[in-house]
Amino acid sequence: MPEPATLTAHAVTKTYGSAAATTTALAGVDLTIHPGESVAVMGPSGSGKTTLLHALAGIVRPTSGEVVWRGRRLGALSDADRTALRRTDFGFVFQSGQLLPELPADENAALPLMLRGTARTEAVATARRWLAWLGLAGMEGRRPGELSGGQAQRVAVARAMVASPGVIFADEPTGALDQASGQEVLRVLTGAAHGTGAALVVVTHDEQVARWCSRVIGMRDGRVVSESRNGAAPAATAGPVVAR
C-alpha cells in the first residue's frame, strides 16, 4: 500500500555557524502537513520561516530531528536522491527571478517535466494547458521580460504544478507584487493546489495571503508558537488533466 502523502517534521533544529558564533534558526519544530492542506507560515523577520520551508523541502539538512515525506526520511537520502525527490514530488514558487529570461513562458513552465525526461513536445503541451488554466492563453511565447510581475508569477505557478507535485513550497510568492496581483496569484496557487490534491506551504508576511490558506502557523525564535485554522477554504477548481 502506498504511504500517505503526509509531510512531517519531528523535533527539527537547525543551527548555523561555528561554536564561537552560533545562530539557531530552528529550535525544535514538530509539524504535520496533510495531503491537500494549505499552510501559511508567518512570523517576524529571522524567526526561521524560510529555514523551515527549506528543511521540509529537503534543501537544508536539519542539525537534529528529521523530516519524513511519504514514509521516507529525507535525512537518510543521499544528496542525489534528495535532488531527484525534489524534482518528482515537490514544486517551488519563489518571490521572483526564478524564470529563465531567455526562454518563452511555455518552455519555462515545461522545465520540471523535461528535467525528469518527458519529451519536449509533450512537456510543452502540458505546460500550455496549465498556462491556459492560469489565464495566460496567448502569452505562451512571451519571455519573462515581456510579462507583468503577476503574469510571471503565474508562469512560476504553472512551472511548480506541471509535474503534479505532492507538495508545493512557496516563499513570499507575492512579495514583489502589488496587492491586486498578489491576491490573484494566491487565488490561482491555492486553487491549483486544492484542485489537484497537493499540499501547499506558503511563507508570507502578508495576512491577506495567509487568508487563502486553510491553516496558519506563527513562528518566533525558531519555534512554532501559534496555530489557527481558516474557515473559508479556497474554491476547489481542478487544474487541467495532466498525466503523471
Ligand SMILES: Nc1ncnc2c1ncn2[C@@H]1O[C@H](COP(=O)(O)OP(=O)(O)OP(=O)(O)O)[C@@H](O)[C@H]1O
Ligand atoms: N545560511 C545561513 N547562514 C547563517 N545564518 C543563517 C543562514 N540562513 C539563515 N540564517 C539565520 O537563521 C535565522 C532564521 O533565518 P530565516 O531566513 O529562516 O528567517 P525568516 O523568518 O525566513 O526571515 P525573513 O522573514 O527575514 O525572510 C536568522 O537569524 C538568519 O540570520
